[in-house]
Amino acid sequence: MILNGSEILVNVLIEQGVDTVFGYPGGAVLNIYDALYKYSDKIHHYMTAHEQGAAHAADGYARATGKTGVVIATSGPGATNLVTGIATAYMDSVPMVAITGNVPTQLIGCDSFQEVYIAGITMPITKHNFVVRKVEKLADTVREAFRIASSGRPGPVLIDIPKDITANKTTFVPAEKVVPAVKPAKLKNIEEIAELINRSERPFIYFGGGVRISGAGDELRELIERADIPAAHTLMAAGVLGYKEKNNLGLIGMHGCYSANAAANRADVMLAIGTRFSDRVALNTEKFGHNSRIVHIDIDPSEINKIIVADYSITGDVKEVLRELLKYVKPAKHEAWSEQITKWKRDDYMPENRYDVLLPHQIVDTACEYAGEDAIYVTDVGQHQLWAAQYLRHVKPRNFLTSGGLGTMGYGYGAAIGAQTANPDKHVVHFTSDGSLHMNMNELCTAVSYGLPVITVIMNNAVLGMVRQWQCSFYERRFSSSEPERKTDYVAVAKAFGAEGYHCETPAEFEEAMKKAIKSKGPVWIECKIDREEKVLPMIPSGATVHDTIFK
Amino acid sequence: MKKQCMVLLVQNNAGVLARVTSMFMQRGFNIDSLTVSSTDNPHISRITVMTTGDSRTFSQIMKQTGKLVEAKMIFSVEPTFSLIRELLLIKFSTEGNDTETLKKTILDFGANVIDMSNGCFVAELTESPQKIDAFLEAVSSYKIIELCRSGAIALERGLVSYELN
Numbered sequence: 038m039i040l041n042g043s044e045i046l047v048n049v050l051i052e053q054g055v056d057t058v059f060g061y062p063g064g065a066v067l068n069i070y071d072a073l074y075k076y077s078d079k080i081h082h083y084m085t086a087h088e089q090g091a092a093h094a095a096d097g098y099a100r101a102t103g104k105t106g107v108v109i110a111t112s113g114p115g116a117t118n119l120v121t122g123i124a125t126a127y128m129d130s131v132p133m134v135a136i137t138g139n140v141p142t143q144l145i146g147c148d149s150f151q152e153v154y155i156a157g158i159t160m161p162i163t164k165h166n167f168v169v170r171k172v173e174k175l176a177d178t179v180r181e182a183f184r185i186a187s188s189g190r191p192g193p194v195l196i197d198i199p200k201d202i203t204a205n206k207t208t209f210v211p212a213e214k215v216v217p218a219v220k221p222a223k224l225k226n227i228e229e230i231a232e233l234i235n236r237s238e239r240p241f242i243y244f245g246g247g248v249r250i251s252g253a254g255d256e257l258r259e260l261i262e263r264a265d266i267p268a269a270h271t272l273m274a275a276g277v278l279g280y281k282e283k284n285n286l287g288l289i290g291m292h293g294c295y296s297a298n299a300a301a302n303r304a305d306v307m308l309a310i311g312t313r314f315s316d317r318v319a320l321n322t323e324k325f326g327h328n329s330r331i332v333h334i335d336i337d338p339s340e341i342n343k344i345i346v347a348d349y350s351i352t353g354d355v356k357e358v359l360r361e362l363l364k365y366v367k368p369a370k371h372e373a374w375s376e377q378i379t380k381w382k383r384d385d386y387m388p389e390n391r392y393d394v395l396l397p398h399q400i401v402d403t404a405c406e407y408a409g410e411d412a413i414y415v416t417d418v419g420q421h422q423l424w425a426a427q428y429l430r431h432v433k434p435r436n437f438l439t440s441g442g443l444g445t446m447g448y449g450y451g452a453a454i455g456a457q458t459a460n461p462d463k464h465v466v467h468f469t470s471d472g473s474l475h476m477n478m479n480e481l482c483t484a485v486s487y488g489l490p491v492i493t494v495i496m497n498n499a500v501l502g503m504v505r506q507w508q509c510s511f512y513e514r515r516f517s518s519s520e521p522e523r524k525t526d527y528v529a530v531a532k533a534f535g536a537e538g539y540h541c542e543t544p545a546e547f548e549e550a551m552k553k554a555i556k557s558k559g560p561v562w563i564e565c566k567i568d569r570e571e572k573v574l575p576m577i578p579s580g581a582t583v584h585d586t587i588f589k
Numbered sequence: 590m591k592k593q594c595m596v597l598l599v600q601n602n603a604g605v606l607a608r609v610t611s612m613f614m615q616r617g618f619n620i621d622s623l624t625v626s627s628t629d630n631p632h633i634s635r636i637t638v639m640t641t642g643d644s645r646t647f648s649q650i651m652k653q654t655g656k657l658v659e660a661k662m663i664f665s666v667e668p669t670f671s672l673i674r675e676l677l678l679i680k681f682s683t684e685g686n687d688t689e690t691l692k693k694t695i696l697d698f699g700a701n702v703i704d705m706s707n708g709c710f711v712a713e714l715t716e717s718p719q720k721i722d723a724f725l726e727a728v729s730s731y732k733i734i735e736l737c738r739s740g741a742i743a744l745e746r747g748l749v750s751y752e753l754n
Contacts, residue, residue, distance in 0.1 A: 160608055161615045165658040168603075185658060339652035342645060 038210075042172045042203040043072035046136070049179040051079050053214050055107050057098060057458055059083045059091040063111025064151060065138030068203035083458060083487060085451065086479040088115050092122020093451025093477075094458070096131050100438045101413055101456040103252075105132040105186050112139045113151030116197075117158065121445055123193045124162040128442025129273060130246060132191035134182050135159075141201040142170065159195050166195040172205040180215050188218040190337045191250060222353020224361050230332050230349050231365030233306055239374045240266040241304030243289055243318070243326075246273030246441070247311020247335055247355050249434045254278065256359035257310070264369045267378055269297035271312055272441040276431035286378070290318040292423045292573050296381035298583040303377070304329045311335060311355045314344035315442070316579065324582045334358050386575045386588055392544055395565050397421070397496060399544055401428040404466050404494055407551040412464035413438065413456045417449035417473030420502035423573040425468045447476030450493070454480060457489040464492065464555060471497040471523065478530070484560035485535040492554045493562045495527060498569040506572050510587065520569075531562040538562045592621065592718075593647045594673055594743055597636040597654060598628070598662040605659045609636060612657065618642070618650050622675070622718075622740030633661065637742050639718065666743045668717070673743040677714040677721050679728070679736040684708060686731045698724045709734055 040048065046069060050058065061084060062070045073082050085091040088110040095106030106126075110119050116137040126133045140149040156166045165185050167178050175198070182194040234240055248257055254277045261268050261284040269289035270277060278285040286297040301307065307329035312318070319325040322344055333340070333347035334355060341350040351358050388398045401424055408414075414429055415438045416422040422439055431437055438456060440448040453467035474495055484491050496502075505519040531538025537557055539550035547565055554561040576587045599605045606625055613620055621639040628635045640650060647665070655663050666673065677700075681691060695702060700714035714724055718741055725736075 156604065157607065160604075160611045164656075337656070339649065339656055341652075343649060346645070 038208065039206050040209045041068065041072075041206045042175050042198065043068040044075070045172070045176050045207070045209045046179060046198070046203070047072040047076045047080060048209060048211070049176050050107060051076065052211060053180070053183045054104070055080060057081050057083070058107040058109055059085060059094040059098070059455065060109030061085060061088050061091055061111065061115060063115045063138065065112035065140060065200045066109060066115075066203070068200065069109060069136070069138065069198075082109075083454070083483065085454070085483045087477070088118035089122050089447070090451035090454070090477055090480040090483065092119045092133075092135065093125065093445075093448050094455035095133055095135075096122060096126045096448075097415060097438050097452030097455030098459050099126070099131050099133055099455075100452070101435055102459045103435065105134055105183055106455065107134050107136070109136045110138075111151065112137060112155075113153045115151075116153055116155035120158060120162065121443075121447075122451070123159055123195065125440050125443045125445045125448055126193040127162045127164075129440065130191050130250060131193065132186040133193040134179075134186055135193060135195040137195065137197050138203065139168075139197050139199045142199045143201075145199060155195065156197050162193070163195050164192040166197065168197045169199070169202050172202050172207045175202060176209060176212070180212060184215040184218060187215075189220065190247075219354070222351060222357045222361070224351065224353070224358065226349055227351065227358075227361050228365050230351070231362055233330060233332065233349065234264055234266075234308070235367050235369065237306040238371060239303060239305040240264065240308070240371065241300050241306070241329070242266050242268035242308045242310060243271070243301060243312060244268060244274050244277065244310040245271040245312025248277050249274050249311075251311060251336070251355040252434075253311070253356035253359050254434055256356055256363065258282070259363055260359060260366060263363070264366050265371050265375070266308070267300055267375075269293065269301065271315070271318055272426055272439060274311070275426055275429070275437040277434045279432045280430045288426055291320060291577050291579075292427065292575065293318075295385050295575055295583070295586055296378055298577065298586070299381045300378055301326060302328065302583045307331050309333045309335075309347070310359070313340045319344055320577050321580050321582050395542065395544060395547060395567050397424040397567055397571055398428045400494060400496060400547060400565050400567070401425055401468070403544065403547055403551060404468070404492075405430050407548075407555050408464040408466045408492065412436065412466055413460060415439070415449050415453040415456060415465060415467045417467075417469040417476075418444045418446045419470050419473055420498075420506065420571070420573050421468050421470045421473070421496040424496070446473040449473060450477050450480040450484075450491075453491045453493070454483055454489055457484075457491050458487070465490075467491055467493045469493060469495055470502060471495060471499060471525070472501045475523070475525070481531065481534040481536055481560060481562070488559055490557050491560045492551075492557075493560070495562060495564045496567050497527070497564050498567045498571060499523070500569045502569070502571070503573070505569065509572070510576070511578070527562055527564040536560040536562060538564070540564045540566075542566045590641055590643060593640050593642065594666040594668070594671075594741060595638050595640065595647075595651060595654075596664055596666055596743060597638070597660050598633050599636055599657075600659040600661060601627075601632050601634045602659055605634065606636070608657055608659065609654065612653060613650075616649070616653060618646065624740035624742050626742060637740065639741050666745060670747075671743050671745045673717050673741050674715055675718050675721050675741050676739040677716070677724070677736065678711060678738075679714075680709055680711045680734040681728075682709050682732040682734050684732070691728065691731050694727050698727070700724065
């Protein structure tokens, strides 16, 4: 079958199981968009307001489904606008294939109109990238990109295609969907590690996104139940264990539960599973887990001994490793340790409810009450993100989408759009703030165009809350550029875009708004006025330990 | 802090060197010297990197490099079991130098004089980095016009074979 490069590209996308792509057209991708037009019955393209929104949408789609997200952009500014979205996916190990057009081969290197060396720009934020120089290599290059994106520790891959390659013709040979490459785990010391766990008096598990990606929630649950091990999760692993499960201590780290951080500090054996000791968890690398023998399990060999030197380590897929480990771990009870943890739990931070004004934890709780445990919750970045992480009733591993590693303000709306396209029957609730929303609020037009009923809950404290919180705690309340005095009328903006908007100042008003929002067929914005003095608590400052926890 | 030598066998693709050096810069790893050369396999290039760091850093360098898709094989080279060589070209002035003693030093180190011109001559030395350092130390009191030193290349002694990833 003789096809042009664009038709080959779209055929390979279909062959790889892609039915949804996000993007924005432009000169260098006109041929590709012509092919998308031709195959529009097999592949649905969502056009966003800005390429960054499209990249976040592909990311949100991938996180919510586990499939590889696809984004398409034109050369030059189209390609550079993807950069933040690609870096966000890279930091959180999200499988993504980004396709950029480029100027025709003979114009490359001539500073041509809308030319940029996107392969060079994205080298440090992709697992790998390709520049396709011959149409004969296009099909296999795209297949290889999908293989790399989904193998091992997932991540983004970029394919840059000059315009002439998208027009040139060659024979297309169909192939099967690629299978992710699997490297068997190195299990040599598995019995030794099991023995360590069996002998432990104060075991503790700290687990991260690797458990979610690997789909190893059941194996983790079996381990913590059988061997009676309390476990705490990172931001990337919220929902892997249900919020009510007995040994789930909740979030660990800078804004984690006091009991989780205290347990990490006092444990005699710490299993770090599918996680990377980031500076938001191992706040002080000398003291984190210093009373423990540390066992580190991760699929990425470069994570072992990168931040913390582990006493034992296993490189491999978490599910495979845990299944093997479970063969040797014996049932146990650690009564004294459980009692100690129960005591610490009494010191966990518990905000009180009020009924006259809106409080962040109540907003999260009410949203959860109405949207339900099946809903997908998406956040932007800042105080509201941590409140959502702390107070949502997490029960499902792919229902909490947040930019953890890169901390991208403006991530939320695009990601929510991606999640909603993949799950038309589920509620998608996007928690944001006045700061984050102003970064990419333009994507509201996308949700309106496609009738995506994303519910956006804006926690409006009229300041950049997290910046201001640090200025309160560490800069003697010198509020440099954190109180922008914006006069945005969110209800009017929502209406102007063609969406519904509500303004709330009390819990009763918010409940009314949520009732309407969950029935809406299109996007809704709900502005919630909150006090600028609200803080994310507890907090352990950078470089400090659980003993330095700030509670107010 | 120790000097270490590592060898990467990489796919001979455009941009592969940029990828390796970009990763070193991104993570703040030192490159003391770097040499890229062709091999008996036209699809494979050989990159030899000399670096300075503690063993944990070196292990990180090896593992991070191992994640590059185009890196097919990575190994560290132990000087005891290997031949590590650099090439030095050095141009001395004949004016104001005791040429006789200088030439004796050059011969003592196994270097050759490869060019004589009006007022200057060029010596060449192929040796281990340490020997080249020692030679440069030995001739440091002479008037040197310019010098140029390659990065290291390395081969392990004896019969060794590599399986590419």
